[in-house]
Amino acid sequence: MSRGLRPDPWQALTGRTSARIALGRAGGSLPTAELLRFALDHAEARDAVHAPLDAESMIAGLKAIGGEVLSVLSRAAGHTEYLRYPDHGRQLHEDSSRLLKDCAGQAEAPPDIVVILADGLSATAVHQNGVALVRELLSRLGRYRVGPLVLATRARVALQDDIGHALEARCAVILLGERPGLGTADSLGAYLVFNPGPGKSDADRNCVSNIRPAGLPLPVAADTIAYLIDAALSRSLSGVHLKDDRPKRLA
Amino acid sequence: MRYATTLRKRSWQFADLKEVMAKATPRRSGDELAGLAAATDTERVAARTVLADLPLSHFLEHQVVSYEADEVTRLIVDTHDAKAFEPVAGLTVGQFREWLLDYETTTEDLTALSPGLTPEMVAAVSKVCRNQDLILIASKCQVLTKFRSTIGLRGRLSVRLQPNHPTDDPSAIAASILDGLLYGCGDACIGINPATDSVEATQTLVHLMSDLIERYEIPTQSCVLCHVTTSLCAMENGCPIDLVFQSIAGTEGANKAFGIDLKLLAEAHVAATSLGRGQNVMYFETGQGSALSSGTHLGVDQQTLEARAYAVARAFEPLLVNTVVGFIGPEYLYDGKQITRAGLEDHFCGKLLGLPMGVDVCYTNHAEADQDDMDSLLTLLGAAGVSYIMGVPGADDVMLNYQSTSFHDAQYLRQLLGRRPAPEFEAWLETMRLTHGNRLLPVDGGNRLLESV
Numbered sequence: 024m025s026r027g028l029r030p031d032p033w034q035a036l037t038g039r040t041s042a043r044i045a046l047g048r049a050g051g052s053l054p055t056a057e058l059l060r061f062a063l064d065h066a067e068a069r070d071a072v073h074a075p076l077d078a079e080s081m082i083a084g085l086k087a088i089g090g091e092v093l094s095v096l097s098r099a100a101g102h103t104e105y106l107r108y109p110d111h112g113r114q115l116h117e118d119s120s121r122l123l124k125d126c127a128g129q130a131e132a133p134p135d136i137v138v139i140l141a142d143g144l145s146a147t148a149v150h151q152n153g154v155a156l157v158r159e160l161l162s163r164l165g166r167y168r169v170g171p172l173v174l175a176t177r178a179r180v181a182l183q184d185d186i187g188h189a190l191e192a193r194c195a196v197i198l199l200g201e202r203p204g205l206g207t208a209d210s211l212g213a214y215l216v217f218n219p220g221p222g223k224s225d226a227d228r229n230c231v232s233n234i235r236p237a238g239l240p241l242p243v244a245a246d247t248i249a250y251l252i253d254a255a256l257s258r259s260l261s262g263v264h265l266k267d268d269r270p271k272r273l274a
Numbered sequence: 275m276r277y278a279t280t281l282r283k284r285s286w287q288f289a290d291l292k293e294v295m296a297k298a299t300p301r302r303s304g305d306e307l308a309g310l311a312a313a314t315d316t317e318r319v320a321a322r323t324v325l326a327d328l329p330l331s332h333f334l335e336h337q338v339v340s341y342e343a344d345e346v347t348r349l350i351v352d353t354h355d356a357k358a359f360e361p362v363a364g365l366t367v368g369q370f371r372e373w374l375l376d377y378e379t380t381t382e383d384l385t386a387l388s389p390g391l392t393p394e395m396v397a398a399v400s401k402v403c404r405n406q407d408l409i410l411i412a413s414k415c416q417v418l419t420k421f422r423s424t425i426g427l428r429g430r431l432s433v434r435l436q437p438n439h440p441t442d443d444p445s446a447i448a449a450s451i452l453d454g455l456l457y458g459c460g461d462a463c464i465g466i467n468p469a470t471d472s473v474e475a476t477q478t479l480v481h482l483m484s485d486l487i488e489r490y491e492i493p494t495q496s497c498v499l500c501h502v503t504t505s506l507c508a509m510e511n512g513c514p515i516d517l518v519f520q521s522i523a524g525t526e527g528a529n530k531a532f533g534i535d536l537k538l539l540a541e542a543h544v545a546a547t548s549l550g551r552g553q554n555v556m557y558f559e560t561g562q563g564s565a566l567s568s569g570t571h572l573g574v575d576q577q578t579l580e581a582r583a584y585a586v587a588r589a590f591e592p593l594l595v596n597t598v599v600g601f602i603g604p605e606y607l608y609d610g611k612q613i614t615r616a617g618l619e620d621h622f623c624g625k626l627l628g629l630p631m632g633v634d635v636c637y638t639n640h641a642e643a644d645q646d647d648m649d650s651l652l653t654l655l656g657a658a659g660v661s662y663i664m665g666v667p668g669a670d671d672v673m674l675n676y677q678s679t680s681f682h683d684a685q686y687l688r689q690l691l692g693r694r695p696a697p698e699f700e701a702w703l704e705t706m707r708l709t710h711g712n713r714l715l716p717v718d719g720g721n722r723l724l725e726s727v
Contacts, residue, residue, distance in 0.1 A: 029716065031453075031456070031717065032717055032718075032719040032724070033452065033453070033456065033717075033724055036449040036452060036453065037449075039443075039445050039446050039448075039449040040439060040443070040445075040446035040447075040449045040450055040672075041439075041440070041446075041672050042437070042438075042439065042446065042449070042450045042453075042667040042668070042670070042672050043667045043668025043669075043670050043680075044449055044450055044453035044667045044668070045453060046667075046668055046682070048682065048685075048714065050685075050689070051457075051682060051685030051686060051688075051689055051713070051714055052682055052685065052686055053680075053682050057668070061645070061668065061669070061670070062645075064670075065639070065644060065645070065677070068639040069639060071639075072639055072640045106604050106605065106640055107303055107306075107307065107604060107605055107608065108307065108605065109605055144640055201675075202638060202639065202640055202675060203639050203675070204639065204670070204671070204672065204674075204675030204676065205639075205670045205672075205675075205677070207675060233440065238440075
């Protein structure tokens, strides 16, 4: 046997799982190609976490599908502060708060639903799938009064409470980049809250996660989110008491 | 008692014991987030100096969390073994560090002392220890536990095989289990974090593992890391559960946020023991910052609270305890340096308190850390005699979306430090022609383990 790389004779198993199995070995250690594949996946995940949200092109994309777009910031002044003090990402910057309240003051009637697109922990996911998911979702919300689209920068999930409250919306949905794993930097999460405002906790939210082409496909996710919005608005609640009661789809 | 000192003509004073403990702690983002950390490096050393001069007996008279208000404090105080404490009863925290480091202090001394130590004493001494002290002292400890395999023998390093999958697909999970076994891993347990915490999913996964363990007569034990109430239901249904899992924390409030209390853990311990499947039947996970994240830290620093979680663990004679040190994120442990320090502290404190400590050497992608940091911490923990580590295919957990240590990492550590798997499991690996000594053997495509592929 030559020295160096030794493949594993159970390659047949790799089709069953996305886990990194049958990698082969050199001695007991990783082959060089695997070492580099991992390094690339990690680098992409890190870059996704640290990439700034390209607000300009996101606003252009949202305008093209939904009309009015409001761009807001959280209280987190920079990216390091955003990572270290999650609470700062859960509160609106006062300028943004004023912007939304002015907008609410001029509206004819409060919206049933406000849809927010936000960076979360992966701007890459928003860049790749954000506008497309908003488009899918809006096409399912035709019978509701939908408020202005909101693009939020340095935003955690609970920023939906401040945003929805300022716009006097009955219900808020935030679509944001999930904390990326390896090879999942394009993954979005969606969180729904009824009657957004102060005092909401995670138990008041419904979550749809792993939204990406290789995970939960965008149209399927939009169906689920729209179902939850229907249920939240008709039953006037969200969170642990609101379940997705639809019969299970066949995989 | 005044908590005060003068260093180079500068006076320092601290309001109470928990302020001294918090400010003596090596810098970390979680204590800063909580507003508990020292404001400057000099203040940190001043607090450490005050802490070093406190008698260990002070921790029996003063609690950082109220006895009346918190059942974890009551557990700590009510089960303290004064007789075991005697050898160190007259020492200060600083002198205790020196006692631990003394050539004459043996493994047997530390085992005998363990019930006499409280989590706060152990946390305090860890705060005046450098990393090398945490490693050297922990390496003197030996904690043995047993189910089908024996964990913690000197010269051994065990691995929890962690074959998670985003949809709990049995065929995918089985593939990862086979991969791990073929790489010599799985002697601590085969432990699955389920994507869905339900009785039905748990029972499916338990049966998958118990069938595999029986079919190949693997000397290891299975665990589905579901909520303890889920395990209780599954046991009532006659499910062959080896180990009952639960996440635990260091305050009554933080445990309540996990949906548990001591009574519930005791109920699960009795139920699992009565199945008669093995000697040590509990598996606990912990991690610095959990109390802060649920708003139940009561002004106590995250490392002291982590040590208090070990008091909860030791009440139930677990087979395995591990700290999931880097999972919680950069707002609690910012970077590789902070994760490394916390991993060594947790292992040290757990071992001194008599626990079979493993460490999930890990990080998330929003922390300032990478695989090189994990290599360093893994190697340091190996030197410290860690009981077990995690084995995740390629170090990439595709369900929990974080990076841990891999089957290859386990091989690295065993090879480097001459550590072998648990003896029962090592014998099985040799019978299956998978390893010889510290080396993996070339696997023949006709190996029995692959016959189901």
